[in-house]
Amino acid sequence: MTAVATAVPLAYLTLAGRERAMARMGQTRSGLIEDALVVAAGALIVAMAVRQKNGS
Template sequence: MTILNLLPSVLIGAVASARSMTPMAAIAGVRLAHRETPGRLFLLDHPLFKAGALFMGVGELVGDKMKSAPDRTVFLGLLARVMSAGIAGAALAPRGHERLGAGLAVGTAVPLAYATLNGRKAGMRRIGQTRSGLIEDALIVTAGLATVALAVRGRRGE
């Protein structure tokens, strides 16, 4: 195993820093497409998990544009990032290295949450909350889907 094998875990942590539910929604999407993730996690195959992850991913994208949306660095926002990054980071890590993948994803998500928040606030000052959010959505959702797609490339479920 090389450090490149763990890159998807780090990248999905970066995605979680900006959109806490996008990593789980992307994982649920590939599992619904009968693709297998490198790391094995039982809950990835549970139908309720898949539906909930997709629903929460879409809900976050909508809710983020509301004036009352809390900063991503409040306790519950960071907790969601830790959980989502940890699960997704483990799923994208090589089999047998799930804990390391989870740790790397969480270690990336939490500090980057502060950096992505600063970038979003700067964007809000320049172009407003909705437009900056839509641009961030496009970038983060694309990065999340690309990261998960690359990690599961060629892997078929059973």
């Protein structure tokens, strides 16, 4: 539930930036960059959670 409560407002807040990126570099390229950022952020969050769980 927390993920949804975070994702929905962020989608609206970042819409203008995504529209500018699409106009500047096209939908496919901007989408790949956005996906890469989301995957990297997710990996960082998981790594931080694992580190915290292991007490490091």
